[in-house]
Amino acid sequence: MIYRMLPPVDIHHISHELARLGEHLQRAYDERPGVLDSGPRFLLDGLGDLLDTLSDTAANTPAESARALHAATGGTPDALLAHGLDLLAQLADQAERLSLPRTASGLERLSLALTCWMLRLGAELDRPEFVVNATAGLANTLHATDDLAGLYALMTEMVEGMSPARIQDSGNFPSRPWRVLLLNRAIVATRSQRPALMVAAFDSLVEHLPEDAPDFFREGMGQMEALQYPAPVRELMQRYYDRWCTGQRLH
Structure with a gap:
């Protein structure tokens, strides 16, 4: 079972x-x-x-x-x-x-x-x-939005409890746990359809992993269209996309 x-x-x-x-x-x-x-x-x-x-x-x-x-x-x-x-x-x-x-x-x-x-x-x-x-x-x-919101809370405990030494791991290895955890938490926040959780996860992502942010929001916009997310979720993803993808291309 x-x-x-x-x-x-x-x-x-x-x-x-x-x-x-x-x-x-x-x-x-x-x-x-x-x-x-x-x-x-x-x-x-x-x-x-x-x-x-x-x-x-x-x-x-x-x-x-x-x-x-x-x-x-x-x-x-x-x-x-x-x-x-x-x-x-x-x-x-x-x-x-x-x-x-x-x-x-x-x-x-x-x-x-x-x-x-x-x-x-x-x-x-x-x-x-x-x-x-x-x-x-x-x-x-997990598929229920309440379960995903609960998982987001547990993942946040992990983010806050990660030892500084592991957060500051040298190198930009794609599989390093700190990076994987922040990216996955942002995905879980999106799937929870809770804009407040998305803002917190997205802000943490752009603060700690700015090099990953454009690709994340670009892929996120594709998911918004493919999976028909509610309007508030789509609008929030669009805002971050405009800032970190469209806006970057204008400079």
Whole structure:
């Protein structure tokens, strides 16, 4: 079964879903043990222990949670988030190799819930590659504008929680997570048909990725015509197109 709704940012839900998905993964491994060098049990147990610790140490403020986490594990929220995402990425890879695409997608969605849970506890997102790609995959399954607006809010938490070091990655690589996240958030804002979200996402895009803005708005105008967006959405896209595409050609 594929869950197309947004994953709740709730540590108990994450734990429950991990147990459910882990059963599918372990069963498939038991039936085809030669596919993987080692089974998923070690990864599942490690991630389960991490989730239990996160649940037990959650406090009223990020600072209190960070102190409790450090006392329990010796690690920082940033490092524990990175570790959790790494375990999820390895499990999703195992699911793909065992021909379980739905299980892999479920594990990817958990990365979004775990990331936002940890960001709310004060963590910074320092290893964003897996969750950024997972978020893009989730966006492709959503169609209801309310769901897309909800995903936009979670993506904004990721934007605001990205570590400065990753934002300032040197080079202009098309696949760098910061770029992918900002572009995808602008697409999700457009598909949500919420002009207020579009303005915020578009302004962030032109501030941080001015070299990508003209192509984005040019393609956006093509989508407006092809998909018959409501007039307020089309008018807003036209405004940004005129400024960043037509206007640039006049200089």
